[in-house]
Every structure is written in C-alpha cells, then in structure tokens.
Amino acid sequence: MSDDERWMTNALALAARGRGAVEPNPMVGAVVLDAAGQLAGEGWHRKFGEAHAEVNAFAAVGDKARGGTLLVTLEPCCHHGKTPPCTEAVLRSGVRRVVVAMADPFPKVAGGGLKILRDAGIEVTVGVREAEAKKLNAPYLKLLATGRPWVHLKWAMTLDGKIATRTGDSKWISGEESRAIVHELRGRVDAILVGTGTVTADDPALTARPSGPRTATRVVVTASGELPERCQLRSTARDVPVIVFTPAGNESKLARWADDGAEVIAVSTPSPPALRGRGQGEGEERPAAADRFIGEEGIPPHPNPLPLKAGEEGIKIARLSIGDILLELGRRRMTNVLVEGGAGLIGSFLDANAADEVHAFIAPVVVGGDTALSPAGGHGFARIADAARLIDAHVRTVGQDVYVNGRLH
Numbered sequence: 001m002s003d004d005e006r007w008m009t010n011a012l013a014l015a016a017r018g019r020g021a022v023e024p025n026p027m028v029g030a031v032v033l034d035a036a037g038q039l040a041g042e043g044w045h046r047k048f049g050e051a052h053a054e055v056n057a058f059a060a061v062g063d064k065a066r067g068g069t070l071l072v073t074l075e076p077c078c079h080h081g082k083t084p085p086c087t088e089a090v091l092r093s094g095v096r097r098v099v100v101a102m103a104d105p106f107p108k109v110a111g112g113g114l115k116i117l118r119d120a121g122i123e124v125t126v127g128v129r130e131a132e133a134k135k136l137n138a139p140y141l142k143l144l145a146t147g148r149p150w151v152h153l154k155w156a157m158t159l160d161g162k163i164a165t166r167t168g169d170s171k172w173i174s175g176e177e178s179r180a181i182v183h184e185l186r187g188r189v190d191a192i193l194v195g196t197g198t199v200t201a202d203d204p205a206l207t208a209r210p211s212g213p214r215t216a217t218r219v220v221v222t223a224s225g226e227l228p229e230r231c232q233l234r235s236t237a238r239d240v241p242v243i244v245f246t247p248a249g250n251e252s253k254l255a256r257w258a259d260d261g262a263e264v265i266a267v268s269t270p271s272p273p274a275l276r277g278r279g280q281g282e283g284e285e286r287p288a289a290a291d292r293f294i295g296e297e298g299i300p301p302h303p304n305p306l307p308l309k310a311g312e313e314g315i316k317i318a319r320l321s322i323g324d325i326l327l328e329l330g331r332r333r334m335t336n337v338l339v340e341g342g343a344g345l346i347g348s349f350l351d352a353n354a355a356d357e358v359h360a361f362i363a364p365v366v367v368g369g370d371t372a373l374s375p376a377g378g379h380g381f382a383r384i385a386d387a388a389r390l391i392d393a394h395v396r397t398v399g400q401d402v403y404v405n406g407r408l409h
C-alpha cells in the first residue's frame, strides 16, 4: 500500500465519523501532512451546515501545511454553499499537493474544485481509494444520480425463516444486541417505512432508543387507507413526524390521522387503478421538482415483471409505485431510508427492484407454521439466477443471532 493509500484510508475512517449527522451532504474526511510527510492535522465534516473536512483539518495546522500535502476523500468544493469554498482554504494553506479519492458529481462542483487547484499550480491526484470512497458515500451518490434515497431493508427472522408466528406475534425474535444495532440504524436514517400489516399487528413506535444523530420520519404505506384508529404512530405524530402514503381517494379515511398531525400524501395512481409497476421498471418518470438532483439513471427494469392483476372479487387495488414514493422522499432530500417491514412492504420493494442494502438478523428460534410470514412477500423471483443477491455479505454473530449485512448491487 502506498503512503497516499494509507493516509487516504485514515481520511475515509475520519469521514465515516460524520455518518448520520451530515446528510444530505456527503461524509468527508481530510488529512494534512507537512512538507516532510508527517501528520500535521486531520478533520472531518461533523454536521450538516457546519465546517467542511478540509477547513477542520487545517484549523490547528498553521504554517506546517506549507509545502505539504492535503489528502481528502472528496473533491474540495468551489462554491459558496452553507460555508465558503474549501478551495480557498486549500490555496491559503500553501500545500503543494492535493490527493483526492473521488471527484464530486454535485453539479456546482463537478470538477470545478480540481480545476481551481490545478490552475493555481497545485499537483492534484484523483482516484486514490476511489472505490472505497464511492462505497462510503453510495447513498449521497444515489440521491444525486436518481433523486431517490438509499433503501435499507431490515428484518429479524427465525431459524426457519419466519418474521412472526402464524398469529402475527413477533416480539421479540432477535436478541437485545441485534435490536440495539437496529436502533442505531434508526437513529441515522431519514425515514422508517412500514406497511399497514405491521402497524396493525405490532403498533410500533419506530423511534430510535437511544436517539441518534437524526430523527427519522415514520412512514406508513397503505393501499386501502385502512389503518387502526388507535396506535402509537398516530398518537405521537405531533412529536415525531409521520407521513402516510395512500392512493388518491382515501383522504377521508385518513382525515383523523391528518387531524392528529400526520402528513397524508395522496398519490394519484394510473387510471383505472391497477396493480402498477410491481416490476415494470416503475417510477421512471420524474417530477420536475426533483430534476435538480436527477441524472440519467433510473431504477433498472425488473427482470421478473408481474402482470397486472385484479384484487379480490375483481376490485382493482391501487398499489402505490415504490419508485414514486422514493422520489417524493428524495425530493425532501432524504438520503437513507429504512424499510422495517413487514413481508408485504418488503416484497413491494424487492419486486420494484428498489432496495439497496439488507440487514437480516437470524435468531436461533424455530416457530414453524405454513401461514407464518417470511421476510419478503410480494411476487418474488421465478429464477434463482434473477434473485436479489448480496454482493458483499458481511456475516457476524451478535449475541445469539447471526447478522447478515450487504448491498444488493
């Protein structure tokens, strides 16, 4: 490993300290070396709206940066945002070299920062530990490229692959240590999504306990608009935000949720109402409001499309497009969202090819039962070759449970 790579690894670790506190900004870390190559300063972007990594790294360095090197995990910014351009701080510092892990695709930067530094005669190297830097900021990059947040799916299942007993009882399958990991995740995401079945069966609070760097909006997805009258989400909607996504026409059923402080978003579904999208490359149309964040990339078409299907007794049920829900959350600049279940909603996300990362907890308990639910419902994949497969599964034991975490693409 070269010295640049070694220092950049440190800078990436510094960047990760900002996780949960900096979004929708990227996580960024920086290391300053003096002219002799010795560590002179380090810093990271600590919180949205506050100083950037480079400025924090230079803060206590003084003259020692002169003739030295800055290693930074993302191209220094060159625009006046919430803080002045970092390129100015770099030029003032007197460093001779700047090593950058990756260019910043943010439209106001997009190579402009690198150009300013090169034009000033600084030796600029780009691409050191680039793959790791892209992985670290995958949610930021996805939001920029697609207008949609990074989707984490989480479930806790028994050894026989169930997320609840046949009666719907599920508290608790995973152990305390596993649940602590889930609460840590809840405390750093922008939204936690559940379907009607989970609200009805579990009456969840969906809060992070203890609280984390940010407070997630609780999101319920309901095609029927038939949510329980009394439940924690509704009764606490004024304390911690709640959004209900439902097809247009259900507003009156949810009027009391709105009265209690929930935001009810009625989504127009295609006419006539139909099972839409599930696997049809849904959500590729983009509302103008989100254009600023969107690149050319959409959610790729599903390999296993489901034909449109009537609901019970020939009544068509208006399923909401997961792609559209994500666009709305992305428009609010949500960077990470967590789908906590249950089987129906997780199935909707997998069918829409809309999930990015999985957190599965497997507990040493067996419940059995033909009708007990598995983690993912929906249509599912017909062929193993097409199935959603983790590309980089990390497996570890947590207490008595096994925790599998990895990305889907």
Ligand SMILES: NC(=O)C1=CN([C@@H]2O[C@H](COP(=O)(O)OP(=O)(O)OC[C@H]3O[C@@H](n4cnc5c(N)ncnc54)[C@H](OP(=O)(O)O)[C@@H]3O)[C@@H](O)[C@H]2O)C=CC1
Residues within 6 Å of the ligand: 154, 155, 156, 157, 162, 163, 164, 167, 168, 169, 170, 173, 194, 195, 196, 197, 198, 199, 201, 202, 221, 222, 223, 224, 225, 226, 318, 319, 320, 321, 322, 340, 341, 342, 343, 344, 345, 346, 348, 373, 377
């Ligand atoms: N062990 C674990 O990790 C977890 C276990 N659970 C367990 O899972 C069970 C609940 O699972 P399940 O019944 O599948 O419930 P879900 O929470 O997945 O709810 C399913 C419902 O969500 C709505 N929904 C899902 N996708 C869409 C869509 N694309 N558009 C519109 N609405 C949609 C529909 O609501 P509607 O009917 O209103 O139209 C659907 O019937 C419970 O027993 C619970 O305890 C739940 C979460 C985690």
Ligand SMILES: Nc1c(N[C@@H]2O[C@H](COP(=O)(O)O)[C@@H](O)[C@H]2O)[nH]c(=O)[nH]c1=O
Residues within 6 Å of the ligand: 155, 156, 170, 171, 172, 173, 174, 178, 179, 182, 194, 198, 202, 203, 204, 205, 206, 207, 340, 341, 361
């Ligand atoms: N049963 C189960 C989980 N269930 C999830 O937790 C929700 C309850 O959240 P709260 O009311 O905030 O404690 C529940 O609705 C479901 O989404 N999670 C886990 O880590 N392990 C478990 O065994």
Ligand SMILES: [Zn+2]
Residues within 6 Å of the ligand: 052, 053, 076, 077, 078, 084, 085, 086, 087
């Ligand atoms: Zn900056």
